[in-house]
Amino acid sequence: MSRTIPATLLSTNTAGTFGAVSQITVYPARNVVTMDPAQPVADAVAVRDGRILAVGSIDECTGWGPHEVDRRFVDHVLTPGMIEAHGHTLEGAFSLIPYVGWFDRHRVDGGIASGIRSYDALLDRLREIDADTAGSSEPIVVGGFDPIYFTGEERLTRDHLDRVSTERPIFVFHASAHLATVNSAMLERHEITRDSTTPGVARGGDGEPNGELQEMPAIALARSGLSIILRLLSDRRALENLGQICANTGVTMLCDLSSPGLSRPDDQVRWHEVIDADDYPARILQRHVHALPSGSTDWADAAELMTQLATADTDKMRTAGLKLVLDGSIQGWTAKMGWPGYYTGTDHGQWMVPPEQMLDICRPFHERGINIHAHCNGDLTIDAWIDTVEQLVIERPWLDHRHTVQHCQLTTAAQYRRMAKLGMCANIFANHLWYWGDQHHDITVGPERARRMEPAATAEREGVSFSLHSDANVTPLGHLHTMWCAVNRVTPSGRVLGEHERISAESALCAVTLGSAYQMHLDAEFGTIECGKAADFTVLEESPLAVDPMAIKDIGVWGTVVGGRPFEAARPG
Numbered sequence: 001m002s003r004t005i006p007a008t009l010l011s012t013n014t015a016g017t018f019g020a021v022s023q024i025t026v027y028p029a030r031n032v033v034t035m036d037p038a039q040p041v042a043d044a045v046a047v048r049d050g051r052i053l054a055v056g057s058i059d060e061c062t063g064w065g066p067h068e069v070d071r072r073f074v075d076h077v078l079t080p081g082m083i084e085a086h087g088h089t090l091e092g093a094f095s096l097i098p099y100v101g102w103f104d105r106h107r108v109d110g111g112i113a114s115g116i117r118s119y120d121a122l123l124d125r126l127r128e129i130d131a132d133t134a135g136s137s138e139p140i141v142v143g144g145f146d147p148i149y150f151t152g153e154e155r156l157t158r159d160h161l162d163r164v165s166t167e168r169p170i171f172v173f174h175a176s177a178h179l180a181t182v183n184s185a186m187l188e189r190h191e192i193t194r195d196s197t198t199p200g201v202a203r204g205g206d207g208e209p210n211g212e213l214q215e216m217p218a219i220a221l222a223r224s225g226l227s228i229i230l231r232l233l234s235d236r237r238a239l240e241n242l243g244q245i246c247a248n249t250g251v252t253m254l255c256d257l258s259s260p261g262l263s264r265p266d267d268q269v270r271w272h273e274v275i276d277a278d279d280y281p282a283r284i285l286q287r288h289v290h291a292l293p294s295g296s297t298d299w300a301d302a303a304e305l306m307t308q309l310a311t312a313d314t315d316k317m318r319t320a321g322l323k324l325v326l327d328g329s330i331q332g333w334t335a336k337m338g339w340p341g342y343y344t345g346t347d348h349g350q351w352m353v354p355p356e357q358m359l360d361i362c363r364p365f366h367e368r369g370i371n372i373h374a375h376c377n378g379d380l381t382i383d384a385w386i387d388t389v390e391q392l393v394i395e396r397p398w399l400d401h402r403h404t405v406q407h408c409q410l411t412t413a414a415q416y417r418r419m420a421k422l423g424m425c426a427n428i429f430a431n432h433l434w435y436w437g438d439q440h441h442d443i444t445v446g447p448e449r450a451r452r453m454e455p456a457a458t459a460e461r462e463g464v465s466f467s468l469h470s471d472a473n474v475t476p477l478g479h480l481h482t483m484w485c486a487v488n489r490v491t492p493s494g495r496v497l498g499e500h501e502r503i504s505a506e507s508a509l510c511a512v513t514l515g516s517a518y519q520m521h522l523d524a525e526f527g528t529i530e531c532g533k534a535a536d537f538t539v540l541e542e543s544p545l546a547v548d549p550m551a552i553k554d555i556g557v558w559g560t561v562v563g564g565r566p567f568e569a570a571r572p573g
Helices: 090-096 119-132 158-162 184-189 223-232 236-249 267-275 299-310 355-367 379-395 413-422 437-444 456-461 479-488 505-519 549-554
Strands: 024-033 041-048 051-056 067-069 077-080 082-087 140-145 170-174 179-182 201-203 209-214 251-259 283-289 317-325 372-376 404-407 425-428 466-468 537-540 557-562 565-568
Touching: 077 505, 082 466, 082 505, 090 223, 090 236, 119 140, 119 158, 140 223, 158 179, 158 184, 158 209, 170 184, 170 223, 179 223, 184 209, 184 223, 236 251, 236 267, 236 557, 251 317, 251 537, 251 557, 267 283, 267 317, 283 299, 299 317, 299 355, 317 355, 355 372, 355 379, 372 379, 379 404, 379 413, 413 425, 413 456, 425 456, 425 505, 456 466, 456 505, 466 479, 466 505, 479 505, 479 549, 505 549
Parallel strands: 024 067, 024 077, 082 251, 140 170, 251 283, 283 317, 317 372, 372 404, 404 425, 425 466
Antiparallel strands: 024 041, 041 051, 077 537, 170 179, 179 209, 201 209, 537 557, 557 565
C-alpha cells in the first residue's frame, strides 16, 4: 500500500523562516539562567532572526550594531525554553470537555477548575451536563476521572452512571487515558455484551459487562464516545488552547506522543495552518502512534509514510518519530509487571504489543533512522523494550539512535546500565510521585518499590540521558511542578518516596530543557541559551535554582519567548 502527502501540506514547508526579523532586540533580565557551562548566568540576551545572537552583559549584547532594548523582563528570570518531551494535544482537546478529576486544575484562562471528590458530586455534574445539553443526540463525554482516589468506594460502574441516564450514552474517560467507564445505554448502543471477546471489557459477578473498559481496544468499542475526543484532536480551538496552555506554563515546545499523522495525513494541513502562524505560542513535535494507516500490516509502508511526512516539517511543527504503546498503566493495573507483580496480588497486565512482535514493528523505522519512543510502565515491559533495541543495533548499528523508554516508572539500576551501554534515553514520569504516589505506596506496588519509582537519581548515576514529563493531559502541563516532584518526591499525604532518588534543581531544569532536546535529536538547536540556538525562553518570577526546593512549583510564570517573540500567560479576571 502506498500513501502520499497532500499537496497542500507539501507547499507549507517554511522551515527556517519562523520569527524572521531584521532588527536586533536585546532583552535585559534580572537573571538569565543559560544551562551553558561556559556561561551559566548572564544579564541579557540579544536576538536576531528568531535566534540567539549574543548572551552576556548589556554591553556585550548591544555591540552587534543597531538594536532595540526591550526592558519588559528586567524584573524576571529567563531560562531556556522548557520542553515537554511527552505530552498530548489531548491537553487542548480536554479543555473543551468537562473536567471531573480529583485535583483542582488550571483552566486555559488562568482560572481554576475544581476537582470532584465524591461519586455523588460526579453524578451531579453529569446531571448538570445532561440538563444543559438537553435534546442532544451525542453522548455525554467527560474526562480526568480516576477511581483509585475514592477509597472505601467500589469501582465506578455502569450502575452508578445509570442513575444519571439509562437512555443517553455516557462516556467517562479516565485520567490515565487507559480506561473509560460507560453506562448501560453506551453498552447497548454498541452491542458490548457478555459475548464480547475484546480484551479489557470488565465484567461483574454476573458475567455481564460492568461498564469499565480497560485499554484502547476495549475503549474503542464505545466509538461514539471516543470519536468525540478523537475529533477534538484536530479541532482548531483545541490546538489554539494548547498553545495558550503552553504559554501559561512556560513550555515553548511540546512533543505530542499520539499524533494522527500516520492514519490521518490530511489532518496535518489543519495543524500546519494553526501552528505555523506567527502568533502561535509554541512549537509542536509529532510522534506518531503505532496504529497503522488504513489497517495496513506493512510496517515498512508506515515507516515510509513517516519519512514523507517529515519532508513537510517547518520551524514550528516537525515529525519527531514513532511512539509504541507496549503496556497499560500501573494505577489501572494494566501495566506488565515482573515478579512479584502487584502489591494486591492481582495482575491484569496487558501487552499492547506482544514482545515477539516488537522487533518486526520497529525494524523498518530503525533502518530509516526514525527515532522510537516506547511507552513502558511496568518493569517487565522495560526489559522487553531494551531487548528489542539491543537486537536492532546488532542487526543495523546506529550509534546515535537515542531510542527512549517512556515513563520509566519502575526502571532498575541494572536496566539503566543496559540502557546506557545501548545509547538509550529515559523520559521519567516524575508527576506520578505526587498524583499517585500514596496509591502506589499503599495499593499498587507497595512501599519498597514505591520508594524507587521514577528513579531520576539512578538514571543520573548510571549515565543515562534523561528528561522529565507530565504526560499532559494525564497530569497537568507545567514543568515547574514536574521539577518540584523530581526534586522533592513528596506525596499529598506528606510522605517522601525515596530520598535517595531526589535530584538537584539544576539537574531537574537540565532534564526539562537540554535533556528533552537531546532525546529528540534537537540539542543543537534548543535546550540552552547560547549563540546560534533558537531564541526560546521561559520567563519566570524567580529562578528555580535560587528558591527553596519546596517553592519551585509556586514560582510565577510570566510567559514565554518563542523564536524571539514574547507570549504572555493568561491572567484570571
